[in-house]
Amino acid sequence: MFEMTEKLEAFQLTVRRMAEEVLAPRTLDLDEKGEFPRDLLPSLVSLGIIGATSAADVGGSAMGSVAGLIAAEEISRVYPSLAFFLEGTQAPVHALEHFGNDKQRVRYLTPVIRGRKIVCLAATEPTGGSDVANLGTEAVRDGNSYRVRGRKVYITNGGIADICLLLVRTGNRASMLAVEKKTAGFRVGRRESQTGFRSVPVSELLFEDCRVPVDNLIGREGDGHAIALSSFIVSRPIIGAIGLGIAEGAFEIALRFARERVLYGRPISRLQHIQFMLAEMETEIEKARWIVYYPGAALDRGLPPRQVGKWAARAKAVGAETALWVTQKAMQILGGQGVNPQSHLPRLLNDALELFPASGTVEVMKIIQATEILRRARS
Numbered sequence: 001m002f003e004m005t006e007k008l009e010a011f012q013l014t015v016r017r018m019a020e021e022v023l024a025p026r027t028l029d030l031d032e033k034g035e036f037p038r039d040l041l042p043s044l045v046s047l048g049i050i051g052a053t054s055a056a057d058v059g060g061s062a063m064g065s066v067a068g069l070i071a072a073e074e075i076s077r078v079y080p081s082l083a084f085f086l087e088g089t090q091a092p093v094h095a096l097e098h099f100g101n102d103k104q105r106v107r108y109l110t111p112v113i114r115g116r117k118i119v120c121l122a123a124t125e126p127t128g129g130s131d132v133a134n135l136g137t138e139a140v141r142d143g144n145s146y147r148v149r150g151r152k153v154y155i156t157n158g159g160i161a162d163i164c165l166l167l168v169r170t171g172n173r174a175s176m177l178a179v180e181k182k183t184a185g186f187r188v189g190r191r192e193s194q195t196g197f198r199s200v201p202v203s204e205l206l207f208e209d210c211r212v213p214v215d216n217l218i219g220r221e222g223d224g225h226a227i228a229l230s231s232f233i234v235s236r237p238i239i240g241a242i243g244l245g246i247a248e249g250a251f252e253i254a255l256r257f258a259r260e261r262v263l264y265g266r267p268i269s270r271l272q273h274i275q276f277m278l279a280e281m282e283t284e285i286e287k288a289r290w291i292v293y294y295p296g297a298a299l300d301r302g303l304p305p306r307q308v309g310k311w312a313a314r315a316k317a318v319g320a321e322t323a324l325w326v327t328q329k330a331m332q333i334l335g336g337q338g339v340n341p342q343s344h345l346p347r348l349l350n351d352a353l354e355l356f357p358a359s360g361t362v363e364v365m366k367i368i369q370a371t372e373i374l375r376r377a378r379s
Contacts (some may be wrong), residue, residue: 003297011047011063012070018043019078027079031198031347036160040082041115047071050089051113053234053299054097058105059113065234065296069241073292076245077252080351081199083245087238087359088156088200091231092121092165095176099219099227108163108178120161122152122205123228137207139168139177141214146170146177148185148210156358159188159201166207167224174224178216185210196350233295233305236312236359240292240319243355246348247285247326253345254278254330257337268333277333281326288322291315310372313365320355320362327352 004012022043030037044050052068054060061067068090072083089112096109096119111117125136137150148168158164164179164186179186189204219227255278258269268274295311305312327349331338338345356362 007063008067008070011067012074014047015049015071015074016077018047019075023075023079023082027344027347028341030079030081034198036085036199036201037082038160044082044086045113045115049086050115051093053090054093054109054113058097059110060097065237065299066293069237069293069296072238072241073245073248076242076351077249079199080242080246080348081197083238083242084197084351084354084358085157085200087235087242088121089119090238091235091359092119092163094234095121095165095218095227095231096178098230099176099223100178103215104178104218112163117162118157118160119163119165120155120157121165121167121228121231122155122158123167123232124152124154126151126153135167135169135174137166137168139170139175139212141170142211145211145213146217148177148179148207148212150207151189152205152207154192154202154357155205156200156202158203158205159191164205165218166205166212167228170221170224173222174228175221176218176224176227177212178218179207179210179212183210183212194354196347196352196354198350229309230305232359233309233312234299236316236365237292237295239355239359240288240315240317243319243321243323243352244285244288244292246323246352246355247281247288250323250327250330250345250348251278251281251285253343254281254333257334274333277329281329284322284326288318291318310369313360313368316355316359317362317365317369320352320358323352323355324349 048061048063049071051060052063052071053065056062072086075083093112096105112119127136139146139148162181166177166179168175168177185208187206189206192202194202258274259267261268292315295308295315298308298311327345331345334343334345337343
């Protein structure tokens with residue numbers, strides 16, 4: 001369970017105000033240009049959003065996981081792309097804070113939290129995304145450095161990141177390296193053509209005999225798989241919160257239209273069928289809210305990520321499915337106006353579709369849930 005304290009409610013109102021005043025007037029233009037709005041980073045930093053889950057000694061605001069979910073939800077009501085950037089940031093931030101050493105936190109983590117640098121976590125390869133244990137990208141020790149060769153695809157924030165946390169194969173096990181953008185042999189390949197989240201580059205990253213100092217190893221050699229899984233568990237509820245925000249944004253558009261659209265002399269909100277649709281949409285949103293916030297509250301209570309994995313997977317899956325279902329219903333209520341880009345619903349629908357593969361497909365999330373259900377049934 002989770003509780004909205006007065007502090008969290010005040011934070012929610014502050015983020016909502018920022019989203020409505022700063023983001024809302026720019027959404028269509030940002031989506032059309034498809035460029036990441038770096039000028040918005042100071043707003044995220046000033047509100048403590050990027051470092052919401054991080055300790056004060058590394059520059060974070062230490063508000064907790066629930067606060068991070070609130071921020072993602074409120075931003076996604078207006079412009080989900082910016083919240084997707086936050087999701088792509090959370091996983092590497094978690095890895096650096098909990099597995100990096102003091103020197104790495106100072107060099108990489110604090111600048112990211114303060115908005116001076118952007119970070120990504122690169123795990124997915126052409127042969128598959130969710131099977132992070134099967135890696136083709138290889139790092140071979142050569143004196144005081146690793147020689148890295150390989151290719152990563154579909155990397156959120158990849159095209160704009162100053163620092164890449166790279167999952168590689170070292171011998172028979174996985175390890176994680178911090179690779180800076182200026183490193184010779186590291187380059188950004190093509191940007192993927194996206195249906196939604198137009199302002200966040202999802203890119204191919206190439207490593208061609210790239211030399212990375214041994215000091216850039218995150219944690220111990222061979223710990224990469226555990227670090228990646230822990231980091232993805234922490235970031236997955238944010239995908240759920242983005243879906244929740246998309247659903248809320250679509251619902252608000254539909255509700256406003258239903259009250260203003262007059263048919264046969266009265267608002268269509270007086271029609272029973274429309275009332276039923278609105279009631280069902282609102283019910284699905286409220287059901288999703290409890291599922292999405294549950295893993296965040298568990299993390300704030302001190303549970304380790306490994307104990308939250310099933311709940312995080314469920315939050316991601318339910319958030320994605322709710323976003324798509326509610327947005328489609330909203331388009332039905334608006335009729336012909338619903339497919340007009342000016343209604344914002346086509347943009348929200350495209351963003352909802354992007355949630356399904358993000359951070360592991362919905363189907364993989366259900367496999368994670370089922371595996372845990374069956375494991376507990378045997379014990």
